[in-house]
Amino acid sequence: MSVEAPKTPNAGKFGRLVLLVVLAGFAYLAVTFVQVWMASNNDYRGKADAIIVLGAAQYDGVPSPVLEGRLTHALNLHSAGMAEKIVTTGSNQPGDRFTQGFAGYDFLRDQGVADADIVVIVDGSNTWEEISAAANQLKPDGRTSVVLVSDPYHSMRAKKIAEELGLNAEVSPTDSDSAAGQLARETVGVAVGRVIGFRRLSNWTP
DSSP states (O other): OOOOOOOOHHHHHHHHHHHHHHHHHHHHHHHHHHHHHHHHTOOOOSOOSEEEEOOOOEETTEEOHHHHHHHHHHHHHHHTTSOSEEEEOOOOOTTOSSOHHHHHHHHHHHTTOOGGGEEEOOOOSSHHHHHHHHHHHHGGGTOOEEEEESOGGGHHHHHHHHHHTTOEEEEOOOSOOOOHHHHHHHHHHHHHHHHHOHHHHTTTOO
C-alpha cells in the first residue's frame, strides 16, 4: 500500500503568491498600454520654449519620409508661433556622411526657417541620448519647456524621458498611424523604464 507524501501548506501559499504577481504584472501592462495609447492621441498646442524633433533615418542628407513628417509637423508648430526654437536631433549611422540633426536643419532652412531659430544636435543614437543632448543645450539658456515631435506611439516614452531629464515636456505627434506592435513595444518600454529608469532602458531600446 502506497503512502502519499503529506501536502505542504507553504506550497499552496507560494503558488497563490506567484499567481498574484503574474496577475499584477498583467494589470500593470494593461494600464500602461492604455496610457501609451492615450498619450499617442494627445496633441499639445500651447506655448513652449522649444520644439524638439526626435531623429529618424536620413539618406545622404535627405530626410526619410518619417523624419520629413516630423520636421514638417514641427515647421507648422513653429509657423503657428508655438516656440521660437526648433531643435533637430540625431547622429549618423556608420558610413553615413550626414547626421539626422543636420539633415533636419537643412530641410528646415530650405523651408525658410532662419538659422537663428534652429538648434542642431548631432549627438545621440537613441531617444534618451537625443533628448539628453537637447536638454544640455537648452537648459543653460533657461529653456526648460519643450514640445516633443515624434510619431504617436512614441509620445509617452519620449515625454517620460524628457521629464526624467528635468524638462517640462509636452507632446505633439505627427498624424501617422500607430500599429498595434508599435504600441505594444512602447508599452513594454514604458513599463520597464518606470521601474529601472529610462536612462538604463536606453541601453536596450532605440
